[in-house]
Amino acid sequence: MNQEYKLSGESGTIWIVGIAMGSILAVLLSIVYAYIDVYNPFIYLTLLVYIGYLFGIVLIQKLVIRVSKCRNLTSAYIYGALVGLFALYANWCTFLFVLLQRYEETVPLTDLMLNPGLVYEMASLISVDGWYELFGSSISGWFLWLIWIIEAIGVILAGVIGGPSVMHEEVFCEDCNRWVEDIEFDLRLSATDESQITASLNDDISLLTNLPVSHRMETPHLRVNLHHCSECNNLSTADIDLMTLKQNDKGEIEEDHEDFSPVIILSKHQYQKFLDKKEEPVGVMEVQEGEGQGPEHTEN
Numbered sequence: 426m427n428q429e430y431k432l433s434g435e436s437g438t439i440w441i442v443g444i445a446m447g448s449i450l451a452v453l454l455s456i457v458y459a460y461i462d463v464y465n466p467f468i469y470l471t472l473l474v475y476i477g478y479l480f481g482i483v484l485i486q487k488l489v490i491r492v493s494k495c496r497n498l499t500s501a502y503i504y505g506a507l508v509g510l511f512a513l514y515a516n517w518c519t520f521l522f523v524l525l526q527r528y529e530e531t532v533p534l535t536d537l538m539l540n541p542g543l544v545y546e547m548a549s550l551i552s553v554d555g556w557y558e559l560f561g562s563s564i565s566g567w568f569l570w571l572i573w574i575i576e577a578i579g580v581i582l583a584g585v586i587g588g589p590s591v592m593h594e595e596v597f598c599e600d601c602n603r604w605v606e607d608i609e610f611d612l613r614l615s616a617t618d619e620s621q622i623t624a625s626l627n628d629d630i631s632l633l634t635n636l637p638v639s640h641r642m643e644t645p646h647l648r649v650n651l652h653h654c655s656e657c658n659n660l661s662t663a664d665i666d667l668m669t670l671k672q673n674d675k676g677e678i679e680e681d682h683e684d685f686s687p688v689i690i691l692s693k694h695q696y697q698k699f700l701d702k703k704e705e706p707v708g709v710m711e712v713q714e715g716e717g718q719g720p721e722h723t724e725n
Contacts, residue, residue, distance in 0.1 A: 427630050430662045430688040432592065433599055437494035443504050447489045451512040452519070454481045459519035463527055479579055482512050483587035490588060491604060496597050501588035509584020513577050514541070521547050524556065548573075594688055596662050598654040605660060608651040612703050613639040616646050616667065626686050630663060631695040634702045642678075644670040647685065649699060661696035664688045 458478040465471060486505055495501060518537040521544060525532055537544055552573075555565030564572065596605045614636040616622065625632035639646040648668050654660040665686040673679050691699070 426628060427626070428690045430596060430690045432496035432498070432595075432597060434497050435495075436497040436500040439489065439493040439495040439497075439500050439504055442493035443489050443508070446492065447485055447504075447508050448511060450485045450488070451482070451508060452515045454478065454485065455512060455515040455519040456523075458516065459523040462520065463523045475576065475579070478516075479583040482508065482580065482583040483591065486584070486587035487591035490591055494597065494602065494604070496592070498589050498592065501592060502585060505584045505586070505588035506581070507584070508588075509581035512584060513580045514538075514544075516580060517544050517548065524551075594650070594664050594684075596652040596654075596660070596688065598657060598660045600659065601654055601656045603654070603656065605652050605654040605662075608653055610649065610651045610699075610703065612649040612651075612699065613641055613643075613668070613707075614647040614649065614702075615639040615643065622647070626665070630686075630689050630691065631698050633665070634698045638702065638705045638707050640707050641668075641680075642670065644668070648682065649702075651691075651696070651699060652688075653696065658693075661691040661693070662688050663691055663695075663699065 455478075458474065458481075461474050462471060465474060486501075486508065489495075489504070489508075490501060495504075515538070518534060521537055522532065522534045532543075552565060552569050555563045555569050597603070598605050614633060616636075616639070618636060621632060621636060633647070633649065636647070646668050648666040650664050650666065652662045664684070666682040667685040669681050670678050671681050
């Protein structure tokens, strides 16, 4: 019977590392974002810059969680919420600091960081007339506040969701006190034998090795993701993704994937069976015209 891998629930040093590292990185990220936001001559690119800022918050989460060796989802959620709130405030402080510089006025960043009342007062003054135009009209008043509120929600959500999302399907070796490696494997298996797949995922995952190796252009097919601790060689896991192909707006074929199994602990024998499976030749998928099975296969 398969044994599902689950994180131990230990918080590690997330509160020490998070406060020391996360806050500094959040301020630095906010400073970069503020300069781009204020001095960006193309106002219509602001949305892309904002999305990049949210992505940066998620990267901070990932770095802190890995360095602190946090394996607790609750701690990740709480820490993420705090990072989101702090990043939001740091974002406002750095924005006002850079905006005032642009108009040759100076307020020390430390004064803004230590005075929330001053930050709110300055934001209220800016909202009266606004500071930029969109589609030829000045953005101000309640509409500007609405944009700010939407931006704030995005920053907080990036913090809350970012932490747990980077822990998804991550594996930690408790014996070695380290995150295990993702094996560069990319094994694709045929998804045509549904009974074999069901038996494998419910009972013995090594039964997947009885499936033929699939070509990447077969849709759908399975992708096997392996994780292995190279230090002790005692912890190996696998998780399965269901891969499908779809056509984008440009007519290009793209892969889409969804989780098809939990992370399952492998024995040394099962792990080796998957490694050996990679050496098998790729089967050729025959697609008959009109069957609607996806793009036509061509040999590499």
